[in-house]
Amino acid sequence: MVWGMQPSDVALKRDDQHANTDHDCNLCQADLCRLLKQGRSPRVRSLNRGQRLGGPSCQKIWRILSGLAALCTTLPDGRRQIMCLSLADDVICPASSGEAWIEALTPTSLCEIELDRHGTPNGADAALYAELFRIAHDHVMSVSTHLVTLGRLDGMERVCLFLADMAWRSGQRTDGGWRVHLPLSRDDIADYLGLNPETVSRILSRVKKARLATFLSPTDYLVPDIDALQDRVPMVPPHQPRQSDREERGLHLV
Amino acid sequence: MVWGMQPSDVALKRDDQHANTDHDCNLCQADLCRLLKQGRSPRVRSLNRGQRLGGPSCQKIWRILSGLAALCTTLPDGRRQIMCLSLADDVICPASSGEAWIEALTPTSLCEIELDRHGTPNGADAALYAELFRIAHDHVMSVSTHLVTLGRLDGMERVCLFLADMAWRSGQRTDGGWRVHLPLSRDDIADYLGLNPETVSRILSRVKKARLATFLSPTDYLVPDIDALQDRVPMVPPHQPRQSDREERGLHLV
DNA sequence: CGGAAACTTGAAAATTTTCAAGTCAGGTGG
């Protein structure tokens, strides 16, 4: 198993470089910054596609500054499962009774927070622990939603949920619909959705035929009617639309 | 949707009534007791099979005193997914972006800890938050393992993992192997493993034919050779054997 | 422009689900 650890530090990027900074973030920015300062000196790492961080026992958490990272596990026979996808501003804490890593799916930079061997940050106070609890709690939520996806949705439903979710998380609204960049390969999508790459490709072709999404290239698509896409999925989207969008759409999701 | 809420309080059971008290518990007993005392007065609830607690937004956590509870979600069309099974001494925090409940699969009694609307316990100090973080972190671990199970294991592997896991969690070692009581129906097992009940039944028949487990009744089985069962599963078991057993078996799992 | 890698598509095999028909077990009433 090759480990792409790359310890070179780079300058901390400013928050306002990220398009998503204004939305409902899983984590209060100010609190996390404070947490970063109080722990060991925050360390920024850069990873190229395929490089990994972490290991079996979680003693660090990371915040993604830019790029796309996956929390994933590989079974002894090579089967891989991506447990969670993290975009800019997301916080991840690798936790698994087996082996789990953070793997960069695109060039990624992230900020590392050191925990001590009890899984708690150095010099933590109640507010920091509260923040850690919130992080872990949010993580439980997203992993739980994904678990239901894998346990009870068929291929078409999984792919539609994935496309809609990516649109909510990183898409740009245009007059022609939502324009989304998909920085994952078909293999990555398959490993995220618990399918195999050929199945993903076939389902994507069905999605195109049904005009639920138009592909400008294998890595860019347009969703003309995101409600139509969402209607194929019997689930509340894991990353709900921003408050402003919800109001515009006249929805009042829980 | 019927809610089986039943607010009757019963006497708090003593820890030593539970056979599992001596094993590696996810949570330090003393710390949890302290947490229970510092929050709102701990409330003990009794549920019959099928009754539910909780709801969309998590404002409580529970510790199981006896019985078997499931953290589960039901999709609008009726598909159900059990996200996690909790036995005596386990702590659960329902967290889901959709709808999630605690559902009693057998008569269950559990202890309720009230959180305030920010998802934190009343009057919490750093130590309590640390405990909450540990609870959430352990929960992430077990849900992540289950996610890999649903995403990448086939039916036979899922069932073998389930049988081995139940043996480790609640089985009794005898000279003929591990004797395990299975308090779930085939439907419950199916909803836990992301299969349907007929498939579970068929796979269980294959397990019997392969002599990996002997069924004394539909709800009691014997595992003559737990290593043989474990060998069918390409994963570290989510609930590892107790330290003493690991040493006996000569294993050094991470 | 050429080549490698990623993506798509086809056909057969494997797995799982669906629908339907038994079989078994526990509880009730005669």
Add this chain to the structure above:
DNA sequence: CCACCTGACTTGAAAATTTTCAAGTTTCCG
């Protein structure tokens, strides 16, 4: 104590879905 009834479990056969293996195509880069 036994027949019977109901619900849970098992099994069978066909249908649906997904995977596997094997070509093609397209896309991306040098």
